Amino acid sequence: MFDWGAPIRNLDLLMQGLVVTLQVATLSFVFAFALGLVGALARRSHFWPLRFVATVYVEVIRNTPVLLQIFVIFFGLPSVGIRFDAVTAGIIALSVNSGAYLTEIIRAGIQSISRGQIEAAIALGLTPAQIFGRVVFPQALRNIYPPVVNQFIMVLLGSSLLSAIAVPDLTGNALVVNSRTYRTVEVFTFVTLVYAGLTLTASGLLNLLGRLLFPRATAR
Amino acid sequence: MKRQHRRVVALALLSIMVLGLLAGCAPKATPGAATQQTSTLQEVVKRGTLRVGVILSFPPFGSRNANGEPEGYDVDMAKEVANALGVKLEIIDTTAADRIPNLQTGKVDLVIGNFTRTAERAKAIAFTDPYVVAGQVLLVRKDSGIKGIADLTDKTVAVNKSSTADTLITAANPKAKIQRYDTAAAALLAVKQGQADATIEDSNYLAYQAKLDPTMEVTHDSLVPLEYNGFGLRQGDVDWLTWLNLFIFNANASGTNKQLYMKWFGKEPSFPLQPQF
Numbered sequence: 001m002f003d004w005g006a007p008i009r010n011l012d013l014l015m016q017g018l019v020v021t022l023q024v025a026t027l028s029f030v031f032a033f034a035l036g037l038v039g040a041l042a043r044r045s046h047f048w049p050l051r052f053v054a055t056v057y058v059e060v061i062r063n064t065p066v067l068l069q070i071f072v073i074f075f076g077l078p079s080v081g082i083r084f085d086a087v088t089a090g091i092i093a094l095s096v097n098s099g100a101y102l103t104e105i106i107r108a109g110i111q112s113i114s115r116g117q118i119e120a121a122i123a124l125g126l127t128p129a130q131i132f133g134r135v136v137f138p139q140a141l142r143n144i145y146p147p148v149v150n151q152f153i154m155v156l157l158g159s160s161l162l163s164a165i166a167v168p169d170l171t172g173n174a175l176v177v178n179s180r181t182y183r184t185v186e187v188f189t190f191v192t193l194v195y196a197g198l199t200l201t202a203s204g205l206l207n208l209l210g211r212l213l214f215p216r217a218t219a220r
Numbered sequence: 221m222k223r224q225h226r227r228v229v230a231l232a233l234l235s236i237m238v239l240g241l242l243a244g245c246a247p248k249a250t251p252g253a254a255t256q257q258t259s260t261l262q263e264v265v266k267r268g269t270l271r272v273g274v275i276l277s278f279p280p281f282g283s284r285n286a287n288g289e290p291e292g293y294d295v296d297m298a299k300e301v302a303n304a305l306g307v308k309l310e311i312i313d314t315t316a317a318d319r320i321p322n323l324q325t326g327k328v329d330l331v332i333g334n335f336t337r338t339a340e341r342a343k344a345i346a347f348t349d350p351y352v353v354a355g356q357v358l359l360v361r362k363d364s365g366i367k368g369i370a371d372l373t374d375k376t377v378a379v380n381k382s383s384t385a386d387t388l389i390t391a392a393n394p395k396a397k398i399q400r401y402d403t404a405a406a407a408l409l410a411v412k413q414g415q416a417d418a419t420i421e422d423s424n425y426l427a428y429q430a431k432l433d434p435t436m437e438v439t440h441d442s443l444v445p446l447e448y449n450g451f452g453l454r455q456g457d458v459d460w461l462t463w464l465n466l467f468i469f470n471a472n473a474s475g476t477n478k479q480l481y482m483k484w485f486g487k488e489p490s491f492p493l494q495p496q497f
Contacts, residue, residue: 075406078413086399086415164406166378166399175317176400179382182344184321 006183007190017173025156028094036102061100074165090162098155105147109140142214149206153199259459260329270307272298273314273328277405280484281334293484294332317382331452347450348464353491355423355442362437372396378407378416385420
């Protein structure tokens with residue numbers, strides 16, 4: 001009835017897909033975090049146009065489906081002369097999408113630092129850059145670490161949508177293997193388990209990293 | 221007190237929403253998958269509804285009209301089958317990749333989806349006699365200079381993940397770069413938007429697309445031996461297969477099939493339904 005050899009015989013194709021998935025997800029997350037940091041600062045800026053732009057960015061991205069954002073960047077932008085290959089378009093789409101969520105997460109983290117700490121830092125004569133880099137951000141990062149890890153998992157799983165624009169990621173290659181072997185249940189069950197193993201490993205490692213980086217957070 | 225009251229209302233609202241969602245997702249019974257003793261033919265007649273998988277992203281074989289209703293050559297063919305059975309028709313939108321899984325899991329009784337009959341596929345499902353014949357050609361932008369598969373070296377070809385084109389290109393010109401999309405429509409869009417240099421598909425489908433967009437053209441010769449496309453059904457159902465073959469024979473003999481072809485493609489079928497020595 002079942003032929004579990006089907007995914008095993010095509011393991012090299014699936015593993016190539018896994019590598020693409022990991023690369024795309026990691027790169028996208030790094031860019032998304034940078035975007036989120038800039039976005040969070042912009043949303044707390046005293047200069048209203050900056051605040052406005054950041055708010056529009058967050059609201060537009062968070063209120064539209066990520067698949068459509070991917071289509072717009074890959075299929076839509078060539079109409080105005082901007083052309084990215086599938087992997088680049090995919091990384092841009094995931095970064096821009098996740099950046100909006102990270103903007104809100106990081107902003108929440110920054111706002112969680114009490115006003116008194118900043119006043120104390122000012123009293124100690126720290127410059128604004130020092131206040132942010134040494135007082136506010138490290139503590140904010142500790143507070144938002146769990147949702148940030150969660151966001152990474154979202155990017156990792158969300159990268160499966162890129163198979164729609166022909167990115168040869170784990171899902172894309174699984175669809176190809178499926179169409180060659182017609183072993184739907186076996187192939188998709190196998191790939192689902194690979195994703196589960198991947199995210200469990202990733203969140204396990206990142207939680208461990210969190211404990212090393214923020215020892216006080218776990219002592220509570 | 222007032223606060224607690226509000227919380228009760230909120231909870232009630234939430235549970236209504238959740239229940240509503242659950243009701244919407246309630247699993248429908250999927251008969252037909254397990255019980256192979258009774259033929260699909262009898263099941264369909266008893267049920268009074270024929271469920272046909274059609275690719276609705278593949279005009280003029282299948283698409284949706286302005287009112288969202290399915291239309292196309294394969295859709296009309298499905299209507300003829302339902303009429304001949306005297307049952308209602310339910311069209312189930314599918315993709316090339318989902319045609320076989322839809323049959324295997326009993327979600328459809330029949331697939332009419334420009335289905336090319338290959339020996340590999342016939343290991344998983346059964347096919348009827350052919351109802352339409354096609355070649356495979358390339359669709360390119362007019363200024364691309366691509367005339368055939370040999371010109372595809374270092375060029376990008378957009379294919380549908382599970383069409384027969386995928387294996388064909390890889391074998392004929394290993395230096396062609398392949399992009400695999402979920403639908404023929406997405407592969408076509410990739411060529412139109414310059415994300416790929418060519419797409420390879422069914423000659424009937426691409427000739428129709430080139431007619432719609434004057435900046436595109438199709439290459440002349442079929443890149444493969446002709447493909448004789450049939451309906452797909454589950455394996456091991458002789459009654460159903462025999463009935464469907466009889467239906468196709470009658471549709472050909474009466475000229476209904478030819479009429480439908482001319483209605484959708486605007487020309488007579490290019491190739492005869494039976495191969496000649």
